[in-house]
Amino acid sequence: MSWDAGDIAEQLADRLRDAISCAFPGHTAPAALRPSAKPEFGDFQASFAMALGKTLGRNPREVAAETLACAHLEDLVEKAEIAGPGFVNLTLTLSALTRALAEHDSPTLGVPSCSAQTHPVAIDLCGVNVAKQMHVGHLRATIIGDTLARVHERLGFKVFRQNHLGDWGLPIAMTLTALRRDATDLDTITLEDLNRAYRNAQAQGAADEAGLAAAVSMGCGPHRIAELTEQNEGAAQTIADAKRTLVALQSGDAAAVADWKRLIECTMREVYQVAHTLNVALSDDNNRGESFYRDELAGVVDEFQSKGVAREDAGAIVVPFPDRERPLLIRKGDGGFLYATTDLAAVRYRVQSLGSARVIYVVDARQRDHFRDVFEAVRLIGWDMLPDGTRAQLVHLPFGAVLGKDKRPLKTRSGENFTLKALLDEAIERGRREVHARAAAPDAPTHSLDPKALDAIGQAVGIAAVKYADMSSDVTRDYVFDLDRMVSFEGDTGPYIQYAHARIASMMTKYSQGAGATKEQSQSLIHPIEPSERLLALALLRYGAALETSARELQPARVCAYLFDLANLFNAFYQACPVLKCPDESVRESRLRLAALTRRTIADGLTVLGIEAPERM
């Protein structure tokens, strides 16, 4: 049940289901209960009668009426109406709503927690490459993965964050070879230098045999052919050198390994800096790079062969599929392994060693086919089977590309790829500018803050804008990165949610400094009498369901949409209902507690998204 509003909705759905089997013996059907689309349809609407009417060959309205006649809802429901083609619209009694809210107002905020025996979850995230600058693609793999980890953790799962670093193989060896040849100081090198060395090494190693063959066959001049031949020979030499370095690394050559580690450290320093800026939990504990699996690759291939799942094909080892032409290549003709081999080892580790029943890959959508093949191969060999017989769910979350306003992949004015760092710096700058500008007003709540405090708030706002914009729509789709739109800070944005939170926080501060100073936190019951209070209260009860849906669908957007809805409803309530200035004390106390609950829910939800919730802004 994804659209439950906490226990109360579950109770209603259960009772309707009982009533259905009572009214129509031999028939069972879910209540199909969900929050009403409009206030005039009550608090909840159930649409079981249409589907049931169809199977029974009966008029849905009659089915609804007979079901209601059997239903025991008196203690919860004030009004049950049949409307339209056969919808059942339910309105809760005020006392049932008050009771539900009192129960909901606990540290868990109604979020269910799975049992301690539940299998852990492994999430492949970040996926940076050593010696390469982070770009916008890493933004997505990092923050989406982190948020899914947080959602699962919030629901009580043990989560293994797995950073599948590109830290092994020929490209790294080529870079390392070049750096050592040039006697570069690896202790002081920056990632920018490293990245340049990486690109140069790649260029040096890029042979163009096809171009040479074409030049010969097209009868190009001897000078051109000589030039191309020389290039090819240089490239071959570069690759031969790199292979020697790789062998040295593989065999544990102390100097080579020490240098290799320095490359990783240099890269990770910047990765952690960016992760910190993004409020993403990532550390060395999460590093399970390609090198982690390097000694398992031969065994992986052996097992595939010995179990008859893989076979030789034109000198290479492949895993054929029953329903597909193209097999999965797991060992090259020259004996080398491929990234598919590493991924197979990684799945085995995550399921068999970590015991995960759910392995989530937050990786770029272009790798759809690759993961489909890898997962299929894992199922063929049975590595997705846990010791207790459950089959692990292997799932690739294929996030879309980040595009510029021109719908082309994001580039700087000079046509280069945006580094993630540059992008975040820009967002932070915009956030700070905005916060400082607003603080200049004498009556602004932030007016008295010092510049450093304002900078911190500005950073939180700018980062919220970027993260929220990235995660607030279906992550499998491409999206247009438009900083101007993100930092407008109006409407469906991260800062809008933060703003609602800050408004409540500021109200609470005023309360505790003023009339309420002598009182404990309000514990009076919540009586949502005004329409806007009722809508806000009902939304609060849906928090747990929103997180469950987000985890099930692997969609951070469900959390975003929930928070936007909640912030909207709060702002409407705030406009319509005086809280501190409400003359009636019991109403005031009720509203204060409603506002306090809203603040905690927004803060909790923002934490799940890894977005800060400033007290003032």
Added chain:
RNA sequence: GCCCCGGUAGCUCAGUUGGACAGAGCAGCGGCCUUCUAAGCCGCAGGUCGGUGGUUCGAGUCCACCCCGGGGCGCCA
């Protein structure tokens, strides 16, 4: 050529797996600050849901075909 993903308001997107007249946010227009933060609230306007057939009491949602855009396609990762 084959496979995958998209096409919903001027722009950016939702649409709860077939249910009430297709919803938001920007942008546009009109109201609301001597009252708890106007990064806000209230209202107006704006759509042949890419097209054509089909299934159904009911289709943006399911099926078929077609059009447009993007991505992928064995010894790179």
